[in-house]
Amino acid sequence: MQSVRTDVAALVDDDPRKHAFRVHRDAYVDQGVFELEIDRFFHHGWVYAAHESQLPAAASFVSTTLGRQPVLITRGSDGQLRGFFNRCRHRGAVVCKERQGQSDNFRCPYHGWSFKGDGSLAGLPGPDGYGADFPRAEMGLVPVAELASYRGFIFVSLARPDVDLQTHLGQARVFLDRLCDQRPQGLSVVPGTTRYGFDANWKLQIENALDFYHLPVVHRSFFEIKRARGESGKMTVRDFATDQCVALERGHGTVLASDANGHVHQHLFIFPNLVILENPAPQLRVIFPQRVDRTEIEGLAFFSADAGEAERSRLLGLYERFYGPMGFGTPDDIEIFRACMNGFMAEAAPWNDFSRGYHRELDHLPNGDAAAVMACGNITDETFVRGLYRWWMNALRDVRA
Ligand code: FES
Ligand SMILES: [Fe+2]
Structure with missing residues (x-):
């Protein structure tokens, strides 16, 4: 692993008077810079996720990874596009391993909890193992902070973005x-x-x-x-x-x-x-x-x-x-x-x-x-x-x- 150097301002040398522009090697090889990039651009900014033509009908989905985070884009049975973290609310397994397809039901491969395209928890094996105080209605997939589409291109921001999609574009x-x-x-x-x-x-x-x-x-x-x-x-x-x-x-x-x-x-x-x-x-x-x-x-x-x-x-x-x-x-x-x-x-x-x-x-x-x-x-x-x-x-x- 390269040394951690995060002084990014020193990595770009721009001199308009001399028409000179240089980028330092650490922009490409430094682990600290890479971590900053993933955090700022992929985990806190607008990222392209899918194209609407990949979700042509109700009950279709695309799964992807934004930075390091697994994401599931669905078009629910109501036709609406939504984005969720692709992570079971039970013990964390991704609930959808397929890249793209047709389904309104995502069954976790670990213990079989299943979620609908609108993210809600549809069912789980052995429900009598949970008491009356189990907050079942709150155990749906966690939505991403923002999902927006422009001309059919779907963008997601995993955390609250600093600007809206139109401004970002x-x-x-x-x-x-x-x-x-x-x-x-x-x-x-x-x-x-x-x-x-x-x-x-x-x-x-x-x-x-x-x-x-x-x-x-x-x-x-x-x-x-x-x-x-x-x-x-x-x-x-x-x-x-x-x-x-x-x-x-x-x-x-x-x-x-x-x-x-x-x-x-x-x-x-x-x-x-x-x-x-x-x-x-x-x-x-x-x-x-x-x-x-x-x-x-x-x-x-x-x-x-x-x-x-x-x-x-x-x-x-x-x-x-x-x-x-x-x-x-x-x-x-x-x-x-x-x-x-x-x-x-x-x-x-x-x-x-x-x-x-x-x-x-x-x-x-x-x-x-x-x-x-x-x-x-x-x-x-x-x-x-x-x-x-x-x-x-x-x-x-x-x-x-
Ligand atoms: S981790 Fe998903 S059902 Fe257990
Ligand atoms: Fe090329």
Whole structure:
């Protein structure tokens, strides 16, 4: 275990006059920093939990883990969405081990207490073992502090949050709206996930998901195969000259990449754990930090709810080609995460440089786009990462104060 260092303000070195921005290795390897992150962001802030299309009908559920805490999202027989700690009120076992399904009854695997989708205790074996003073009506599942949904995306705050969900999403709402407006029938998340893990810090995945600078290098084989097949598309840093990387308030961000038809694809990051990728195939990527040097990822394919069979199978093919276990994207990125963690062991060279594009950063989007942003740069710039770490540092520093 690394030494515990929690002076997070010293881990971000931002010098606007020199257009210099650095992040210290302890942000990625320090156990104390990791504990702060889990506590502040995952146990006391808004966290993405599920998509409504995964709970399509009454009596459906999704279970997940937010930080270290097990959570059960239900749509009860009354159709209402609710969130609970997935923890039996008897002696603590999780009451639902399935990831997703249809049920309005959750039977604890230990002694068989069962709970309804509205959280209430439905029954227990041998009820005569409890006296008249047993507070049965109060022994339902414990609800999370807040559950709220925006455009079908369900967010949970396990403890009372400092702001409401709309405020938390802030400037990112406009970009999430744009993504949803392109699919007016709504989004449909495909059952089944691509789940994988890697031995590296969770923030490497965030940085990487909106990083177009690495594409021609790390994913060279992907582009070479595209070229060999005669496929078109942007493949070099120069090809991305007119695309944007955008920092949004509260650590969110997006990239805006236009294709040959002028259609704009986003990789939208909602802090702290959701990336919505539109290209090369639509994917929801959910980040689960496990330890300071261990992260798990869940990838879910999604379509426009009205997509036909042919379109679904075309997109699933593209999804598998890049994100799948045998795909060209994910294994290469994971290799790089490990290379970074190994490099971070060099204690005498502790700084990562994120100054790319600082000198040419704008405080607005180009082409008259009026959406409010914190900063905008070229898509190969590190504009988003600077916004991410400014928010990260300020939010963690507040915890300590
Ligand atoms: S722990 Fe759940 S029934 Fe005993
Ligand atoms: Fe990548």
